[in-house]
Amino acid sequence: MSAFSDLPVVALENARISVETRTVLTSASFNIGKGEFVYLVGRTGSGKSSLLRTIYADLELEEGKATVAGFTINGIKRKDVPMLRRKLGIIFQDFQLFKDRTVSENLEFVLKATGWTDSGKIKSRITDVLMKVGLTGHLSKMPHQLSGGEQQRVVIARALLNEPQILIADEPTGNLDPEVTEGIYELLDKINSQGTAILMATHDYSLIDKHPHRILKIENGAILDSEKEKIQLIAIY
Ligand SMILES: Nc1ncnc2c1ncn2[C@@H]1O[C@H](COP(=O)(O)OP(=O)(O)OP(=O)(O)O)[C@@H](O)[C@H]1O
Numbered sequence: 001m002s003a004f005s006d007l008p009v010v011a012l013e014n015a016r017i018s019v020e021t022r023t024v025l026t027s028a029s030f031n032i033g034k035g036e037f038v039y040l041v042g043r044t045g046s047g048k049s050s051l052l053r054t055i056y057a058d059l060e061l062e063e064g065k066a067t068v069a070g071f072t073i074n075g076i077k078r079k080d081v082p083m084l085r086r087k088l089g090i091i092f093q094d095f096q097l098f099k100d101r102t103v104s105e106n107l108e109f110v111l112k113a114t115g116w117t118d119s120g121k122i123k124s125r126i127t128d129v130l131m132k133v134g135l136t137g138h139l140s141k142m143p144h145q146l147s148g149g150e151q152q153r154v155v156i157a158r159a160l161l162n163e164p165q166i167l168i169a170d171e172p173t174g175n176l177d178p179e180v181t182e183g184i185y186e187l188l189d190k191i192n193s194q195g196t197a198i199l200m201a202t203h204d205y206s207l208i209d210k211h212p213h214r215i216l217k218i219e220n221g222a223i224l225d226s227e228k229e230k231i232q233l234i235a236i237y
Helices: 048-055 078-086 103-113 119-132 148-160 178-193 205-210
Strands: 010-019 022-032 037-041 063-068 088-092 166-170 197-201 214-219 222-225
Touching (some): 022 048, 022 063, 088 148, 178 197
Parallel strands (some): 037 214
Antiparallel strands (some): 214 222
C-alpha cells in the first residue's frame, strides 16, 4: 500500500459555494474516505447539485479548500479538469447517453476522449464494464432499445471505464420506479464493496432507511454529518 492510501478521496475545509448570487454553503467541512458510501440529502434547492458540481470542478469554490482524488480544486486550471474527471465517475438522473450511438459506441467515445487508443484494450474494457453492470450482450443496442434501468446501468458502466476512486451520483434513481431503484442501488453497493467510494445525492428516504450509510445533509447553508450528529430524515421535498 502506498503512503497516500489513507488520504481522503474528498476533503472540504470551510468551503463556501454560491450559485449566481445565492450562497448555498457558507462554511462546509467534511472528508470522504476511500471506499466510503455516503448519501447527500437536503431540501430541493438546498445545494446538493451545486456541491457535487464543485467536487467535479464545474462550479468554483468561493472560499475554503477542497481536494478531490488528489487534485486541489481551488483555482484548478481548465486543462487539469479532464485529468480530475478521469478519477471520478459522474452519474446523473437523466441518462445523457448519445441517443444515435450504440451502447458500445457510447462507451468507446469516452475511452477515446480519455486517451485510449489500442482497439483490443478498448474492446476488452467495454466488455468488462458491461459485465460489471449486468449488461453483457447489449453491446450493439441503441439506448431506446433499453429500459430506463438498463440505460442507467450503461451510464454506470461509462462512469466505471477509467476505474474512478469515487462515483458521484446526482439523483441516479430519480426517474426510476422502486423495483428498478433497488437494482441500481444493489449495483452501486456491489461497486462500493469492490473499493470505489460513492457519494449519492438522493430524495429517496425509503432507500436510505433500507440501506443505511453515512448521511451528509445540507441545511441552511451548513453540512450536518450523521457521523457527528443525529440527522432527521422527514420526507421533505
Ligand atoms: N444555473 C443557475 N442559476 C441560478 N441559480 C441556480 C442555478 N442552478 C441552481 N441555482 C440555485 O441554486 C440553489 C441550489 O440549487 P441546487 O440545484 O444545487 O439544489 P439541489 O439541492 O440539488 O436541488 P434539487 O434537490 O431540486 O435537485 C437553488 O436555489 C437554485 O435555484
